[in-house]
Amino acid sequence: MTSASRTKAFIAVGLLPALLLFVLFVILPIIWSAYYGFFDWKGIGAATFIGFDNYTEVVKDPIFWTSLKNNMLIVIASVFGQVPIALVLALLLVKNSRLHTFIRSAVFMPMVLSSVVVGIIWGYIYHPEIGILNFLLDGIGLGSWKKEWLSDPDVSMYSLMVPIIWNYIGPYLIMFIAALNNIPSEMDDAAKIDGAEGSRKLFSVTLPLVWDTIKVAVVLCISGSLKAFDLIYVMTGGGPAHSTELLASYMYNNTFSIYRYGYGSAVSTVIIIISLLLVAGSQYLMKRGDRL
Amino acid sequence: MNKKTTVILSVVLAASLALTACGSSDDKSDKTTTEGGKEKVKLTLWHNYSGDDQRAKTMRSLIEQFEKDHPDITLDVQAIPPDGYRTRLKTVAAANEMPDLFVMWPGVMTKEFQAGNLIQPINGLLDSKKEWKDGFLPGSFDGFTIGTDIYSAPIALSPTSILFYNKSLFEQNNLEVPKTWDDMMHAVEVFKSKKITPISLGNKAAWPAQSSILSSLADRVTGTEWFLNAATQGGAKFTDPAFIQSLQYLKDLGDAGAFQSGFNSLDNTQAEQYFAQGKAAMMIDGGWALTNIASTASTEAMAQMGATVLPSTPGGKGDPNTLAGVVGTGLGMSAKVTGAKKDAAYEVMYALAGPDAQKRVLESNQLVSYKVDLDKSKVTPIFAEVYELVNNVKRTPVYDGVLSSAAADEVNNGLQELLMGGSPESIAKKIQSAVEKK
Numbered sequence: 132m133t134s135a136s137r138t139k140a141f142i143a144v145g146l147l148p149a150l151l152l153f154v155l156f157v158i159l160p161i162i163w164s165a166y167y168g169f170f171d172w173k174g175i176g177a178a179t180f181i182g183f184d185n186y187t188e189v190v191k192d193p194i195f196w197t198s199l200k201n202n203m204l205i206v207i208a209s210v211f212g213q214v215p216i217a218l219v220l221a222l223l224l225v226k227n228s229r230l231h232t233f234i235r236s237a238v239f240m241p242m243v244l245s246s247v248v249v250g251i252i253w254g255y256i257y258h259p260e261i262g263i264l265n266f267l268l269d270g271i272g273l274g275s276w277k278k279e280w281l282s283d284p285d286v287s288m289y290s291l292m293v294p295i296i297w298n299y300i301g302p303y304l305i306m307f308i309a310a311l312n313n314i315p316s317e318m319d320d321a322a323k324i325d326g327a328e329g330s331r332k333l334f335s336v337t338l339p340l341v342w343d344t345i346k347v348a349v350v351l352c353i354s355g356s357l358k359a360f361d362l363i364y365v366m367t368g369g370g371p372a373h374s375t376e377l378l379a380s381y382m383y384n385n386t387f388s389i390y391r392y393g394y395g396s397a398v399s400t401v402i403i404i405i406s407l408l409l410v411a412g413s414q415y416l417m418k419r420g421d422r423l
Numbered sequence: 424m425n426k427k428t429t430v431i432l433s434v435v436l437a438a439s440l441a442l443t444a445c446g447s448s449d450d451k452s453d454k455t456t457t458e459g460g461k462e463k464v465k466l467t468l469w470h471n472y473s474g475d476d477q478r479a480k481t482m483r484s485l486i487e488q489f490e491k492d493h494p495d496i497t498l499d500v501q502a503i504p505p506d507g508y509r510t511r512l513k514t515v516a517a518a519n520e521m522p523d524l525f526v527m528w529p530g531v532m533t534k535e536f537q538a539g540n541l542i543q544p545i546n547g548l549l550d551s552k553k554e555w556k557d558g559f560l561p562g563s564f565d566g567f568t569i570g571t572d573i574y575s576a577p578i579a580l581s582p583t584s585i586l587f588y589n590k591s592l593f594e595q596n597n598l599e600v601p602k603t604w605d606d607m608m609h610a611v612e613v614f615k616s617k618k619i620t621p622i623s624l625g626n627k628a629a630w631p632a633q634s635s636i637l638s639s640l641a642d643r644v645t646g647t648e649w650f651l652n653a654a655t656q657g658g659a660k661f662t663d664p665a666f667i668q669s670l671q672y673l674k675d676l677g678d679a680g681a682f683q684s685g686f687n688s689l690d691n692t693q694a695e696q697y698f699a700q701g702k703a704a705m706m707i708d709g710g711w712a713l714t715n716i717a718s719t720a721s722t723e724a725m726a727q728m729g730a731t732v733l734p735s736t737p738g739g740k741g742d743p744n745t746l747a748g749v750v751g752t753g754l755g756m757s758a759k760v761t762g763a764k765k766d767a768a769y770e771v772m773y774a775l776a777g778p779d780a781q782k783r784v785l786e787s788n789q790l791v792s793y794k795v796d797l798d799k800s801k802v803t804p805i806f807a808e809v810y811e812l813v814n815n816v817k818r819t820p821v822y823d824g825v826l827s828s829a830a831a832d833e834v835n836n837g838l839q840e841l842l843m844g845g846s847p848e849s850i851a852k853k854i855q856s857a858v859e860k861k
Contacts, residue, residue: 280685284843
C-alpha cells in the first residue's frame with residue numbers, strides 16, 4: 132500500500148461518521164419528504180397515493196407564487212444588502228483598535244439575540260399605535276409618512292427586509308474580517324512598492340484576494356434567505372391575508388396550521404429544488420466573473 | 424487495505440450503527456415498582472395551562488393537589504404554551520405517540536383523533552358517576568360524542584362573540600349600547616368623530632375576526648341552519664347572497680374606520696389591553712378575554728365594562744339574542760391506556776373535571792359548561808355580568824368549530840383580505856371552493 136492511498140483511506144475513515152450522520156439526518160429526510168409529497172395525508176390516519184397532484188397544485192396555487200416572489204425579494208435584499216454592507220464595514224473596521232472592536236461587537240450583537248426577541252423588538256418599533264418609528268416621524272414633522280408598517284401590503288415586505296438585513300450582517304462581517312486579516316503582509320508591501328494605493332489597491336489587490344470568501348458569503352446568503360422564517364413568523368405570521376408569506380412560512384402553514392402533511396412535504400421538496408437552482412446559478416455567474 | 428485500517432473502519436462503522444440504534448429504541452417502561460412492592464402507575468399528561476392567568480394557575484394547582492393525594496400515581500406533566508399546543512399535539516398524533524392524557528378540543532379534533540383510533544371513550548367513567556354527568560349543561564358532550572361514545576368531559580365554555588363596551592365612554596357621548604346594526608354604525612361614526620377608537624380588534628393571528636365577529640354577525644343574517652347546511656354542502660353555499668351580505672356588513676365596519684389602525688398586525692391580547700385601558704369604546708371578543716382582564720386590568724377599569732350580544736341586522740334570519748360559542752377543551756385519553764393505568768387516568772379526569780374542579784375553575788373567571796352557582800364575591804364584576812348573559816341567551820356555532828381546518832384557514836385569511844379592501848363576492852367564492860375541496 133502506497134502512502135498516498137493510505138492517506139486517502141485515513142481521510143475516508145475520518146469522514147465516515149460525519150457522512151453517516153449527514154445522510155441519516157439530512158439526505159434521508161429530504162428523500163422521505165419528496166416521497167410523502169405523493170400522498171394525500173392529514174397527519175392522522177391513512178395516506179392515499181395521489182401521484183403528482185400535490186406538486187401540480189403547488190405550481191397552480193397563486194399563494195405559492197406570492198410567497199416565491201416575496202422570497203426572491205428577501206434573497207435580493209440580503210445578497211445586495213447584507214454582503215456589501217458587511218464588506219464595507221469589514222474594510223473600515225479591520226484594525227484592532229478599541230473603537231473598531233466595539234463597533235464590530237455592536238454589529239454582531241443581533242446574532243446573539245434569539246430571533247424571537249429580535250422579531251418582538253422590531254414589532255414594537257413598527258407598532259401602529261405605540262411604535263417608535265411612527266413616533267419619530269411625528270417628532271420630526273413627517274407625520275404624513277406614518278404607515279401601518281407591518282399590515283399595509285404595499286410596504287410590509289420592505290419593512291421586514293430592514294430587520295432581516297440588520298440581523299444577519301454580523302456573521303458576514305466576521306468572515307470578511309478574517310479573510311482580510313489572511314492577506315499576507317508581503318502583498319501589502321508589494322502593492323506599496325508598485326504605488327497602488329486607495330481605490331486602486333482595493334480593486335486590484337484586496338478584493339480579488341477575498342473574492343472566494345465573497346462567493347461563499349453569497350451562497351450562504353441565498354440559502355439562508357430561502358430558509359427565512361423565524362423573524363417573519365414572529366412579526367407577521369405571513370399575513371395579513373398571505374401578503375408577507377415566504378416559501379418556508381407557506382410550507383409551515385400548510386403543514387402545521389391546516390394539517391396537510393402531504394402537501395407541505397411537496398412544498399418543501401419544491402423549495403429544495405429552487406434553492407439548488409439558485410445556488411448553482413449564482414455559482415455559475417460568479418465563476419464567469421472570475422475569468423473576466 | 425491493510426489490517427489496521429480494516430479494523431478501525433469496522434469499529435467506526437459498528438459504533439455509528441450502535442449510535443443510530445439507540446435513537447430508535449422504544450423505551451416504554453410505564454410501570455415501576457416501589458419498595459413496598461405495590462405497583463406504581465405512571466401517566467403522561469399534556470396540557471396548555473402554562474400561562475399566568477387565573478384559570479391556568481387553578482388548573483396547575485388542581486394537578487399538584489392530585490399528585491399529593493395519590494402517591495401511588497406518578498404524573499409526568501408537560502405544560503405547553505397555548506400557541507404551540509395544537510401543533511405539538513397534532514405532530515405526536517401523526518407519529519402515533521400520544522401522551523396518556525391530554526387537553527383536547529371538541530368537534531373537528533375529536534373526530535380526527537377518533538378516526539385515527541388514537542383515543543378511547545370514557546363512557547365507563549361517566550356512567551359510574553351519574554350525578555356528575557347530569558350536572559353538565561345541555562349539549563356539553565355534543566362535540567365530544569361520536570355515535571354513542573363520549574370521549575371527554577369539558578372543563579370550559581367559550582362564548583366567542585361577546586360585545587364588551589365601555590360604559591363611561593358611551594355615557595359621555597350620549598350614546599346607547601347598540602341594539603341594531605344602524606345603531607352600531609351610528610356609534611362608530613360618533614366615536615370616530617371624537618377620535619376614540621370605536622372597536623378594538625387584534626387580528627394578526629387572523630382567527631379573531633372570524634371567531635369573534637363573523638361567527639355571530641353571519642348567524643344574525645343567515646340563521647344557524649343555513650350555516651350548518653353550507654358547512655356540509657347540503658343545499659346551501661357560501662356564495663349565497665345572505666352570506667355575501669354578512670361579509671358586506673363586516674366590510675362596512677372596516678370601511679367606516681371602526682377598528683384601530685394596524686389591527687391586522689396587533690395580536691388579540693394587545694387589543695384586549697387597548698380596550699381595558701379605555702382607549703376603545705367597544706371590543707368584540709371571547710370569554711377568554713375575562714381571565715386576561717381579571718389579571719391585568721385595574722378595578723376602576725373593570726367597573727366601566729359592560730357586556731352584551733352583537734346587534735341585530737335588518738331583516739336577518741337569525742335569532743339576535745344569541746352568542747356564538749363552543750364548549751371548551753377537556754381531557755382526552757390515549758387508546759393505548761389500559762388496565763391499572765386506565766383506572767388511574769379516570770381518577771385524574773375526575774379530579775380535573777369533577778364538580779369541585781368545575782367550581783374552582785369558574786371562580787378563576789373562566790366559564791364552565793357545568794351547573795354551578797356562582798359566588799359573585801369571588802369573581803370580577805364583568806365576569807359576573809358575562810355569566811348572567813351566557814345563562815340567558817342561546818348558543819350558536821362558531822365557524823372554525825364546524826368547518827375543516829383548511830376551510831377555516833381560508834375564512835380567516837379571506838376576512839383579513841376583506842378588511843384590507845377585498846371584495847365580498849370573490850372572498851365568498853374562495854371560501855366556497857375551499858369547503859368543496861374537502
